[in-house]
Amino acid sequence: MKFISWNVNGLRAIVKKDFTKTFQELAADFFCIQETKMQAGQLDLQLPGYHQYFDYAERKGYAGTAIFTKHEPLSVQYGIQSPEFDHEGRAITLEYPNFYLVTSYVPNSGAKLKRLDFRLAWDQAFQHYLAQLDQQKPVILCGDLNVAHQEIDLKNPQSNHHNAGFTDEERQSFTTFLNQGFVDTFRHFYPDKTDIYSWWSYRFHARDRNAGWRIDYFITSQRLTPDLTDAKILTDVFGSDHCPVELLTEPL
Template sequence: MKFISWNVNGLRAVMKKNFMDIFQQLDADFFCLQETKLQAEQIQMELPGYTQYWNYAEKKGYSGTAIFAKEPAEKVFYGIGQDVHDQEGRVITLQYPQFYLVTCYTPNSQNELKRLDYRMEWEDAFVSYLDELKKDRPVILCGDLNVAHQEIDLKNWKTNQNNAGFTMEEREKFTALLDHGYVDTFRHFYPDLTGAYSWWSYRFNARKNNAGWRIDYFVVSSDLVDHLTSASIHAEILGSDHCPIELQLSFE
């Protein structure tokens, strides 16, 4: 079973950059998107064989998530059930017999960390939401979680220690998530691999020089570890400042 997650940084823009070719090439059972930057009815996508699930931000051209699934979900939930956190279209949860699939676009702490306090509130609310799901069945979380967890998860860690995405506060929240019984699947397979990134700034030839950050993740509850078969980062796929990431599991 193949899962893909991709922050497209504007789906309408990526549609002009061979999105459909990439979608068909990857041939995922579940294709999760973040930062779609859409409102309802602003795009019509023909995806035969897939059920489409969309969550839109109230603010136009901002945030937003989607999941395209070959198998329709038993149930679907939008947001995390708290109005203060559910205005920006950041979370979709699909329920299946064997797991919950959650795609998430975590709030960015922004320049000068002006949204860090809100980010901390979000993190606590979100892990509580995941923990409630996990009581019922295993959880697969994917998305742009807007944090590089360890020093090996970004190229220039020394100069970014007080910048959004690599503050001690954000990194500690990711550690706390793992401590709640979750596994960073890429590090499960590649605990010490360096140079593996999923996002690059558009400035300073960052992608050409692979001066990136790994801020896109598949995280699973620990009861799924035995079902993991592979995790990968598709750095060769262009179209966004992020690249797609992949997880494969087997339930046979």
């Protein structure tokens, strides 16, 4: 099975580029989107053969997530069952017989870390939510998780220390999450791989220089590890300041 996750930085904008062509070429079973930046009724996206699910932010043109899937789920849940966090369109959960699929656009801590406390509170609530799912059946989590976990996950760790996405607090929170029984699938297959990233600033020709961050992930419950076949970062796919990430598995 093929899973794709992509922060598109505006779904309406990327549809005007080559999104539909890329979508068809990738031919995923599950195609997860973050940062749709839209409300219901603002886009009529024709994707034959796919069920479409959207979680919209209350604030217009902000955040938002979506999942397009060939496989109709048993149930769909929007948000993380926490009123404090469920107004920004940041998570969708699809239930299948043998697993849950969750896509998320994790809050950014922002300039001068003005949202760091909000972000860490989100992490705690989100990890609790995922742990509850994991008690029922294995979880596949994907999305823009807005953290570079280790120094090898960004080009310039020293100069970015204490910046949003690479604070000690965010990194420790991510470590705590993995230690609860979850696997960073890319590092499972490529534990020492360097210089491969999923996001580059639009400033200073960062993508041309490959001065990026790996902040987009597929995370799975540890007990799914025998079913994983590969994890990829599709750095040759353009259209956003992020590139897609991919997970390949045996049939689940």
